[in-house]
Amino acid sequence: MNSALVPEAPTGNSEPDQRRPTDWTTGASRRRTRRRYAAERRFRLMGLAAVWLSVGFLAFLLMSMLWQGASGFVETRITLPIALQLDITPDRVVVRGADLALAGAGIEGAVDAAATAAYGAGGAELLSDGAWLHVRDAVEADPTLLNRRAMIDVSAAADIDVAAKGEGTPAAEAQVAKLAAAGALSRGFNLKFLTDADSTDSTRVGIWGAFKGSLMTMIVTLALAFPVGVFAALYLEEYAPKNRWTDLIEVSINNLAAVPSIIFGLLGLAVFLGTFHLPRSAPLVGGLTLALMTMPVIVIAGRNAIKGVPPSIRDAALAVGASPVQVVFHHVLPLALPGILTGTIIGMARALGETAPLLMIGMRAFIAAPPDRITDPATVLPVQIFLWSDEVNRGFVEKTSAAIIVLLLFLLAMNGFAIYLRNRFETRW
Amino acid sequence: MTTPKITARNVSVYYGATRAIDDVSIDVTQDEVVAFIGPSGCGKSTFLRTLNRMNDTVPSARVEGEIYLDGEDIYAPSMDVVQLRARVGMVFQKPNPFPKSIYENVAYGPRIHGLTHAKGELDDIVEGSLRRAGLWDEVKDRLTDSGTALSGGQQQRLCIARAIAVDPEVILMDEPCSALDPIATAKIEELIHELKGRYAIVIVTHNMQQAARVSQRTAFFHLGHLVEFGATSDIFTNPRAERTKDYITGRYG
Secondary structure (H helix, E strand, O other), rough: OOOOOOOOOOOOOOOOOOOOOOOOHHHHHHHHHHHHHHHHHHHHHHHHHHHHHHHHHHHHHHHHHHHHHHHHHHHEEEEEEEEEEOOOHHHHHHOOOOOHHHHHHOOHHEEEEEEEHHHHOOHHHHOOOOOHHHHHHHHHHOOHHHHHHHEEEEEEEEEHHHHHHHOOOHHHHHHHHHHHHOOOOOEEEOOOOOOOHHHHHHHHOHHHHHHHHHHHHHHHHHHHHHHHHHHHHHHHHHHHHHHHHHHHHHHHHHHHHHHHHHHHEEEEHHHHHHOOOOOOOOOHHHEEEEEHHHHHHHHHHHHHHHHHOHHHHHHHHEEEOHHHHHHHHHHHHHHHHHHHHHHHHHHHHHHOOOOOOHHHHHOOOOOOOOOOOOOOOOOOOOHHHHHHHHHOOHHHHHHHHHHHHHHHHHHHHHHHHHHHHHHHHOOOO | OOOEEEEEEEEEEEEOEEEEEEEEEEEEEEEEEEEEEOOOOHHHHHHHHHOOOOOOOOOEEEEEEEEEOOOEEEEOOOOOOHHHHEEEEEOOOOOOOOOEEHHHHHHHHHHHHOOOOOOHHHHHHHHHHHHHOOHHHHHHOOOOEEHHHHHHHHHHHHHHHHHHHOOEEEEEEEEOOOOOOOHHHHHHHHHHHEEEEEEEEEOOOOOHHHHOOOHOEEOOOOOOOOEEEEEEHHHHHOOHHHHHHHHHOOOOO
């Protein structure tokens, strides 16, 4: 509207020829209606089918894991009649520390001897390598056992344990039948599975070492990836000029999020171990490597969350005289926080399940003690699962499933925490 | 007439290569309400936003010419934009309270500028601002409720309270009533009457009756040009330019 400022007024009232009112009751019209309803129904059914299919898969996964893994938390025990004839007195147990005194007194040999006495030649083979630990714990709890004959429940060997759960070899099954007939078999919750680290004997393995390793690795990852990711997202959204360089950075970050994780593992191997000579197999290096992987996910989620903050809020804050930094930290960041946190937890959950890059930096080593510091050698849950699934011994099958249950519970806890945080910080408009 | 509060001289605004405002000069004095009218896209909001440098947030925007606030060039490098915006407050088209409590909405400005030193002082500022915005009686019992839970008209008055809480010299209003119903609009107009004199007010509006009701002087913008600027009564009863006449008689817009 430059020269003709005034639009043409409608000229005359030459209405187009009178239309008759639409007839909505014709056959064609009814058919259209029917087809519309059918399309609606089809769409609803397809959606419902998709939901049920995914729920079905999830239920199948959880059920099969629980079914196979539940027995991993249970151990078979054999009742061992034992009369410890050791060269120590009850007060020494208390004073000098039970571990040292009892192990030094040859308790392992005494247990083997008792097994042979009770169940004949080869009796010692029925017991787990860790059976003497049960005896030690029992003595620690009740030093009077040193001086009398007692019945102590100890862990069965791996093949006996497997056979008792119905999966063993014929020979082992026969021994189980014999033991059961003698009333020597019992079952109990395998507490050591939750408190011990890896072992070569499937009856002695525990998940605590890998769990602690995972926890430490996640803490390192979070401590690095979260601040770096959030500040990068804030800078890119709020400060960076829109030019070719920022476009390039955006594309690079998106690409980084899609790089296969094994490549991050190689990068970690070359840079953190090769160049900086950080300790191998350590949660520190694992965390650094996974932080590289998680950071782009946080940047992308963070930028989307920051974009979602209405511009009117920025205007409002600027108009009362807030500086750009005050706008970001008083208004934009708090409003974007639920989205940033959700993205962070999703990135962390992915990092928690990551195996390949950690294999590259040596976290697949056999580690029999839980790490105390982030520079100690450690392994993590998914790598532990990978290692156990590779074992020949049948006893590791259920342990693998049990470890998967622990990993899934860890994930569930993290996601639950994410939902809690989101609801806690969510702003109602 | 007293010395002008705001003086704009030969102001042009560009968005990239497009010229949105072409050579506009205007004065606003301390004790008046000036209305900017004009059809959509004529640049009146753009011009309003140059007065407290809100256009700085648009990367492609460029301002030529001079704008003085009390004789100080607001585009001079020595001008602190944060202080400028504290002195020249703004109310937007869509009510935009912070998603915080009513109290926090009003207290935010004084707090970041360090205008108070004691909690009681801040309470007084909040109460005073809400009273002047005509909102106190409606919200005094629920100051901790979210500002976004108020009705549209109340939200806009909360935004006005937020703007006056930092004690500005000028208040810019960008179509403050266009999202409100007639009753809420009447309340805002009444409020503008009450605020007049204490603050210089510049209001952009689409509603010519509103311009006639609240302002002493009116500027008519068209296609980035200032077509006519004069006493409101003259503009509406005796426009000099043909284009002004066409617009106010509703022939386009």
